[in-house]
Amino acid sequence: MAVPGILVHEWIARDGGSEKVLDEFVRAFPDADxxxxxxxxxxxxxxxxxxxxxxxxxxxxxxxLxxxxxxxxxxxxxxxxxxALVSSHCFAHHxxxxxxxxxxxxxVYVHTPARYLWNPELDDRGASLAVRCAAPPLRALDRRRAREGAHFAAxxxxxxRRIERAWGVDARVIFPPVETTRISAVPDWRNELSAAESDLVEGLPEIFVLGASRFVPYKRLDWVIRAAERAGLPAVIAGSGPEERRLRRLAAESTVPVHVLARPSDALLYSLYQQAHVYVFPxxxxxxxxxxxARAAGARVIVNSLGGAGETVREGVDGLRFCEDSVxxxxxxxxxxxxxxxxxxxxVAALSAENFRHHIRDWVGETIDGT
Known part of the structure; x- marks a missing residue:
C-alpha cells in the first residue's frame, strides 16, 4: 500500500504476544514508521x-506508576x-x-481493554492501591476516547464482547498471528535440540502432562500440577517468570513427579509439545x-471454555474444553x-502469521478505500 501510515504500539518489549502482532504489522507495511x-x-x-x-x-x-x-x-x-494502525492493550488507542x-x-487492533482497569479480577495489577484510585476516572476517559472515531478489531x-461492554463500540474479529507454519514444518523437534537439551528431554517421563507459559499467577500453572496429581500422571512445567520459586515448591511437594524447566528455547518448547501426553492451558x-x-506441533490440548482459548479448539477432535472452572x-x-x-x-494453518498479515492488509485497504 502506497499511502504513508504509522504503526502504534504501547511499549516495545523483547518478548510478548502483542510484540508478535507488531512484528507482523511491520512486515505488512514496510514503509511505515x-x-x-x-x-x-x-x-x-x-x-x-x-x-x-x-x-x-x-x-x-x-x-x-x-x-x-x-x-x-x-x-x-x-x-x-x-x-494509523494501532496495537492496543492499554491506552495506545487514545x-x-x-x-x-x-x-x-x-x-485499532485490540488485545484487550486494559485488564487492570476493566477486569481487575483477571490481573493482579488491578489490586494495587495506585491503580484502584486511578481506575474510575481512567475508565471514563478510556471509554470516551474509544468513541472518538476509530475502526476496531479484536x-x-x-x-x-469485552470491548462492547467496556467502550460501547463494535469490533471485527481477527485472530492473532501464530508461527504455525514454522512449528508444523519440523516432524521431530528433538533433532533441533542442543546436546544438553537432548539429555534433559531424555530424562523426562515417557508420559507427562505439559503446562507451559509465563510463570505468573493468572496462567494457573499450579492448576496443571494439581490436576496432573489428581489424574496420577507426571507433569512438566516450562516457562519463566516471578512464580518460578513457588512452582518449584509445589513441584517438590507433589505426589507425582513434576519437572520445572526454566526459560526453554523455542526448539525445546516445541519438542515438549510433541512429546506431551496433553498440553493443558487453564x-x-x-x-x-x-x-x-501446541496443536501445530501435534499435541492434544485442554483449555478453559471461558476466554478466547476455546474459540479455536475443536471439541473432541484436537482437544477438550473444561466448563467448570476448577482443578x-x-x-x-x-x-x-x-x-x-x-x-x-x-x-491451525488458518491462524498462521502469513494469513494474519493478509487479513490486516485487507482491513486497512478496505477502510482507507471506504469499501
Missing part, C-alpha cells in the same frame, strides 16, 4: 521508531499520516496526531497463542483425553 511510549528492545533497527516523552522519565521502569500519565502522552503527536489530514483513518470474540486468556502452537474439571479432562485421537490434531 513506528510510534511507542518507549522502546526496550530495538526490534526494528531498519525502521524509524519514535518514542514519547515518557521514555525520558523514570516512569518507563514502572508501568503501574506510569499508568495515569499514559493517556496524556498519546495525544497530539507530531506527524501527518493517512492512517493516539491523535496534530497534523492529521482530511480522510485520516485510525484502525483478537477473539471473547475480547470483542488460564482465562484473551486468545491463547500457546494452545495453537477437578481439568483433571477429569486429562483422564478423558484419550477419547481425542492424536491423528485428529491440526487445523
Amino acid at each position: 513506528v510510534l511507542c511510549l518507549w522502546d526496550d528492545a530495538d526490534r526494528y533497527p531498519e525502521r524509524t521508531v519514535h518514542e514519547s516523552g515518557l521514555a525520558r522519565t523514570p516512569l518507563r521502569r514502572n508501568k503501574a 506510569a499508568l495515569a500519565t499514559m493517556p496524556y502522552f498519546w495525544r497530539r503527536r507530531p506527524g501527518s499520516y493517512d492512517f 493516539v491523535t496526531f496534530d497534523a492529521a489530514p482530511n480522510g485520516f483513518e485510525k484502525l 483478537n477473539s470474540d471473547f475480547v470483542r 488460564a482465562v486468556e484473551d486468545f491463547g497463542i500457546m494452545p495453537v502452537e 477437578e474439571a481439568v483433571a477429569a479432562c486429562i483422564t478423558a483425553i484419550d477419547t481425542v485421537p492424536k491423528d485428529g490434531v491440526g487445523g
Whole structure:
C-alpha cells in the first residue's frame, strides 16, 4: 500500500504476544514508521521508531506508576499520516496526531481493554492501591476516547464482547498471528535440540502432562500440577517468570513427579509439545497463542471454555474444553483425553502469521478505500 501510515504500539518489549502482532504489522507495511511510549528492545533497527516523552522519565521502569500519565502522552503527536494502525492493550488507542489530514483513518487492533482497569479480577495489577484510585476516572476517559472515531478489531470474540461492554463500540474479529507454519514444518523437534537439551528431554517421563507459559499467577500453572496429581500422571512445567520459586515448591511437594524447566528455547518448547501426553492451558486468556502452537506441533490440548482459548479448539477432535472452572474439571479432562485421537490434531494453518498479515492488509485497504 502506497499511502504513508504509522504503526502504534504501547511499549516495545523483547518478548510478548502483542510484540508478535507488531512484528507482523511491520512486515505488512514496510514503509511505515513506528510510534511507542518507549522502546526496550530495538526490534526494528531498519525502521524509524519514535518514542514519547515518557521514555525520558523514570516512569518507563514502572508501568503501574506510569499508568495515569499514559493517556496524556498519546495525544497530539507530531506527524501527518493517512492512517494509523494501532496495537492496543492499554491506552495506545487514545493516539491523535496534530497534523492529521482530511480522510485520516485510525484502525485499532485490540488485545484487550486494559485488564487492570476493566477486569481487575483477571490481573493482579488491578489490586494495587495506585491503580484502584486511578481506575474510575481512567475508565471514563478510556471509554470516551474509544468513541472518538476509530475502526476496531479484536483478537477473539471473547475480547470483542469485552470491548462492547467496556467502550460501547463494535469490533471485527481477527485472530492473532501464530508461527504455525514454522512449528508444523519440523516432524521431530528433538533433532533441533542442543546436546544438553537432548539429555534433559531424555530424562523426562515417557508420559507427562505439559503446562507451559509465563510463570505468573493468572496462567494457573499450579492448576496443571494439581490436576496432573489428581489424574496420577507426571507433569512438566516450562516457562519463566516471578512464580518460578513457588512452582518449584509445589513441584517438590507433589505426589507425582513434576519437572520445572526454566526459560526453554523455542526448539525445546516445541519438542515438549510433541512429546506431551496433553498440553493443558487453564488460564482465562484473551486468545491463547500457546494452545495453537501446541496443536501445530501435534499435541492434544485442554483449555478453559471461558476466554478466547476455546474459540479455536475443536471439541473432541484436537482437544477438550473444561466448563467448570476448577482443578477437578481439568483433571477429569486429562483422564478423558484419550477419547481425542492424536491423528485428529491440526487445523491451525488458518491462524498462521502469513494469513494474519493478509487479513490486516485487507482491513486497512478496505477502510482507507471506504469499501
